[in-house]
Amino acid sequence: xxxxxxxxxxxxxxxxxxxxxxxxxxxxxxxxxxxxxxxxxxxxxxxxxxxxxxxxxxxxxxxxxxxxxxxxxxxxxxxxxxxxxxxxxxxxxxxxxxxxxxxxxxxxxxxxxxxxxxxxxxxxxxxxxxxxxxxxxxxxxxxxxxxxxxxxxxxxxxxxxxxxxxxxxxxxxxxxxxxxxxxxxxxxxxxxxxxxxxxxxxxxxxxxxxxxxxxxxxxxxxxxxxxxxxxxxxxxxxxxxxxxxxxxxxxxxxxxxxxxxxxxxxxxxxxxxxxxxxxxxxxxxxxxxxxxxxxxxxxxxxxxxxxxxxxxxxxx
Amino acid sequence: xxxxxxxxxxxxxxxxxxxxxxxxxxxxxxxxxxxxxxxxxxxxxxxxxxxxxxxxxxxxxxxxxxxxxxxxxxxxxxxxxxxxxxxxxxxxxxxxxxxxxxxxxxxxxxxxxxxxxxxxxxxxxxx
Numbered sequence: 001x002x003x004x005x006x007x008x009x010x011x012x013x014x015x016x017x018x019x020x021x022x023x024x025x026x027x028x029x030x031x032x033x034x035x036x037x038x039x040x041x042x043x044x045x046x047x048x049x050x051x052x053x054x055x056x057x058x059x060x061x062x063x064x065x066x067x068x069x070x071x072x073x074x075x076x077x078x079x080x081x082x083x084x085x086x087x088x089x090x091x092x093x094x095x096x097x098x099x100x101x102x103x104x105x106x107x108x109x110x111x112x113x114x115x116x117x118x119x120x121x122x123x124x125x126x127x128x129x130x131x132x133x134x135x136x137x138x139x140x141x142x143x144x145x146x147x148x149x150x151x152x153x154x155x156x157x158x159x160x161x162x163x164x165x166x167x168x169x170x171x172x173x174x175x176x177x178x179x180x181x182x183x184x185x186x187x188x189x190x191x192x193x194x195x196x197x198x199x200x201x202x203x204x205x206x207x208x209x210x211x212x213x214x215x216x217x218x219x220x221x222x223x224x225x226x227x228x229x230x231x232x233x234x235x236x237x238x239x240x241x242x243x244x245x246x247x248x249x250x251x252x253x254x255x256x257x258x259x260x261x262x263x264x265x266x267x268x269x270x271x272x273x274x275x276x277x278x279x280x281x282x283x284x285x286x287x288x289x290x291x292x293x294x295x296x297x298x299x300x301x302x303x304x305x306x307x308x309x310x311x312x313x314x315x316x
Numbered sequence: 317x318x319x320x321x322x323x324x325x326x327x328x329x330x331x332x333x334x335x336x337x338x339x340x341x342x343x344x345x346x347x348x349x350x351x352x353x354x355x356x357x358x359x360x361x362x363x364x365x366x367x368x369x370x371x372x373x374x375x376x377x378x379x380x381x382x383x384x385x386x387x388x389x390x391x392x393x394x395x396x397x398x399x400x401x402x403x404x405x406x407x408x409x410x411x412x413x414x415x416x417x418x419x420x421x422x423x424x425x426x427x428x429x430x431x432x433x434x435x436x437x438x439x440x441x442x443x
Contacts, residue, residue, distance in 0.1 A: 030363055168361040175354055175364070189322035193362045213328045213366055301324040 001062055002026045003048070003076075003148055003180065008057035010043050010204075017043035018054065019204035025180050027147065030170065032195035032212070033184040034308045040204040041184040042080065045150045048182070049078025061148070079141030080152035083125055083133070091136050092121040095143075104145030109176055113139040116165055130157030138166065142173040149173075149181045155190065163187060167194045188305040198304070202312050216301040217256055217285045224297040226250035232293040242310040253302060253310050256285050319360055327362055331370025339379060339394050340402070346392045350380065353388075 003025040010018040017040045025031065035041050046052035047059065050066070050073050059066040066072050085094050091114060098105045114121050117135035119128065125136060134156045141149055151170070155163045167190050170181060182199075183191055192212065200208040210218045219241065222229050229250045233240060238254040245251075290299040302310070317334045319327060338344040353371065357364040371388055374380040379394040418428050 029365075164361070168358075171357055171361050171363065175358060193319070193321045193327055193360070193366070196363050196365050213326045213369060216324070216326050303322055303324045305322060 003066075004058075004060045005044075005048070006058045006060070008044070008047060008059070009055050010040075010047065010052065011055055016204050018047070018057075021057070021201070021204060021206060023199060023206060023209070025148065025182065027180055028174075028178045029180055029197055030174060030195050031180070031182045032188070032191055032198045033182055033201065034186075034188060034198060034312070035201040035207075036312050039201050039312070041201060042152055043204075044201070045078055045080065045152050045182065045184055048148070049076055049080075049150050051078055051080075075146055076148040076150070077141055077144050077146040078150040078152065079137050079154070080150075081137075081156065083137055085125075087126040088124050090122050090124055091119055091139075094125070094136075094140065095121070098140060098144065102145055104177075106143040106145070106173075106176060109173065110139055110143040113142065113169060116169070117162055131159060131162055134158060135162065135166070138169075142169060145177065147179050149179055151181060151183045151185075153185060154183060155185060155187050163190050167191050170194050188308050189303075192304045198308070200308055200311055207311060212304060215304060215307060219253060219302055219307055220256055220286050220289055221251055221253050221300050221302050221306075222289075222293060222297050223251045223300075224249065228294060228296045232297050236289075236292060242313070244310075253307070256289070317356070317360060319362065328366050328369040328373070331356065331362070331367050332373040335371065335374055336379065336398060339390055340398045342395065344390050346390045346394055348390055349386070350388050350390060 005021060005023040005025075008018050008021040009016075019040075021040065021044060023044075033041050033044070043052060047054045053067075061069075061072045061075065064072055066076075085097070095105075095107060095110050095114075098110075099107050111121075113119075113135070117132060117139070119132050119136055119139075125133060128136065134154065135158065138151060138154045141151060154166050154170075158166060170183065170191075171194055173179075174181065183195065185191055195212055197209065197211050199206060222232060226245055226248055229252050232238075233252055233254060240252055241255055242253040243250060286299050286301050290297075293299060317338075319330050319334075321327070335344070335350055338350070339346075344350045350371075351359075353364050353367045356362065356367045371380060375382060375388070379391055379397065380388045381391050383389055415428070423431070
């Protein structure tokens with residue numbers, strides 16, 4: 001079960017937007033899709049939402065190809081910067097259309113969202129402000145009875161209050177009807193509580209994916225005198241994800257679940273006591289690591305935003 | 317409840333901490349229900365899977381129990397168990413850190429004893 005993306009590629013002339021992208025999306029999970037401008041986020045969502053045709057690779061929904069598969073395509077929807085209706089229409093007339101076309105359209109929630117974002121439903125769409133146009137397009141997506149919803153930049157032009165409301169609205173929509181949501185956004189912190197799993201992409205390829213609540217055992221930042229930090233990283237065989245150096249001191253971000261021998265001799269903090277190899281077998285890896293890095297080196301868990309930024313910065 | 321959404325502390329641990337604090341303070345009485353996963357999720361815009369993960373930590377600690385169809389309830393004796401755990405932590409790590417900090421600041425054994433006694437007579441006792 002799920003949506004499987006395998007080896008997807010897409011080029012625009014001489015620009016490679018997707019370069020062998022593979023990804024599994026599970027039912028009922030909210031994903032965050034992060035990456036820099038031009039990383040391929042919108043192209044990926046365009047392919048998933050049937051707006052773009054990939055050059056190669058495959059998309060399968062519950063084991064069936066998605067391409068030219070009408071029943072499967074109806075289970076997905078992409079809400080992006082384009083309104084798939086004539087823009088002179090009011091939200092009210094579009095919502096009425098949606099109610100007619102889709103049996104399970106959640107009109108009640110649509111009205112809640114319109115009020116929440118201060119949208120005058122009788123006003124023509126193209127006379128609304130940038131933020132309210134975004135909110136309108138996202139509201140339509142959040143009320144459609146699809147199993148896979150893709151939101152491309154759902155906070156574009158939204159004020160700080162509306163950004164928070166958008167994050168809350170995604171949670172509410174999923175409570176009203178279980179679905180997979182993929183949110184492509186630069187507002188990492190705003191959605192940190194909403195998303196369950198994160199996918200980080202760069203140059204059309206997947207850089208990383210992880211459960212957000214497991215970030216504390218996925219990566220750590222070591223800081224201190226550069227010589228001591230580098231020595232600890234080398235001695236423990238840690239995989240370096242990013243290294244920053246300011247004069248004599250260094251900040252090094254490392255992967256924790258890459259098979260390094262950091263956990264040797266560390267008691268298993270999980271209650272089942274079994275070492276199934278699927279995790280690092282330790283409930284507080286930062287503390288366990290801190291005990292092994294040596295004097296002068298400080299270990300901490302990065303927050304989601306810091307982690308994502310450091311992962312995608314200056315990799316050209 | 318109050319959450320730090322952008323911090324490094326995982327939200328599921330924050331959920332667990334806040335529920336523990338609520339049980340310890342008596343906000344969630346023993347034998348009574350705690351707010352449902354859906355309620356916490358909607359009120360604080362936290363993914364329900366994350367909230368559940370936090371609640372399951374407390375189930376594992378024997379502080380909450382799941383009653384089928386009714387939700388999560390505070391186990392009788394949970395408040396005392398939490399208090400006992402806090403006392404153990406204070407006697408163990410708390411005192412050691414306290415003494416280490418006093419040492420670092422150049423406060424000796426006798427001076428520290430006098431300060432502690434002063435703290436008690438200033439009315440800290442009984443709180």
